[in-house]
Amino acid sequence: MSGLTFAPDEAEIERRVEALLFAAAGPLTAAEIARRLPEGADAGRAIAALRTRYEGRGVELACVADRWAFRTAADLGFLMTEEREEPRRLSRAALETLAIIAYHQPVTRAEIESVRGVSLSRGTLDLLLEMGFVRLRGRRRSPGRPVTYATADRFLEQFGLASLSDLPGVAEMKAAGLLDLSLPTGFELPDPSRGADDEDPIEEGEAPEFAQDFVGD
Structure with a gap:
């Protein structure tokens, strides 16, 4: 066998x-x-x-x-779907805008454009507001009552800052290649109380009037 x-x-x-x-x-x-x-x-x-x-x-x-x-x-395909938060990268325009707001706050859209030297697209501020890096600070007591912008707590958390006074100085920023903007003479670190006397606070639930604030985009 x-x-x-x-x-x-x-x-x-x-x-x-x-x-x-x-x-x-x-x-x-x-x-x-x-x-x-x-x-x-x-x-x-x-x-x-x-x-x-x-x-x-x-x-x-x-x-x-x-x-x-x-x-x-x-x-059962839904069981294989992994939900995760993808980090969103900020464009150069958004980073420059964020830096201007951080160092000049409270600042209006027109003032941001003046420092950058170019017009600011609506999407840039929308993105910074949506991501929680920027908040509406108040309205200037001037013609048109433009909205002013300031950094939010998430900005400090993201960059590991205890307060705005911990922002690096201009010399440090330029040495690191992080700031190449033309800044005004007498520039100094932001003071959170600056501008309080010439603006009114944003009321709860109020949104910026984009039709006015973004004319010309």
Whole structure:
């Protein structure tokens, strides 16, 4: 009896096909599966049996472009979705605007444009407000009552500052290549109380009048 070999039964062929599909780096054709089975094994029948057995389970045997592979059931795809917060990068214009607000606050849109030397797009301030780096500080007691902007607590948290007095000086900023703007003579670090005498506070729930504040964008 030695030397005789016995072909695996259908259940064993099914097990082998299941193992091949599970371990394969990518989908397999029926021919590729058959080449790895004993001679005479019916790969097609084993595939059909597996497809029936896995129907309605968490993973199913699917055929795509004549290739077979186990796939997560379509109705369970939501379990594989990873929700994560992607960090948003600030553009150069946004960084310059944030720096101007930090060092000149409270400051109006027109004053920001004056320092930058170019007009400020609506989206730049919108983004800084949305990300919580900037807040509405008040309204100037001047014609048009323009909105003034100041940094918010998240700005201090993001840059590891205990208070605005911890902002690096102009010399430090320029030495680090972080500030190349033309700053006015007599520039000094911001004082949170500055401007309190010539502006009114923003009332709770009030939003900037973008139609007025962003004319010309």
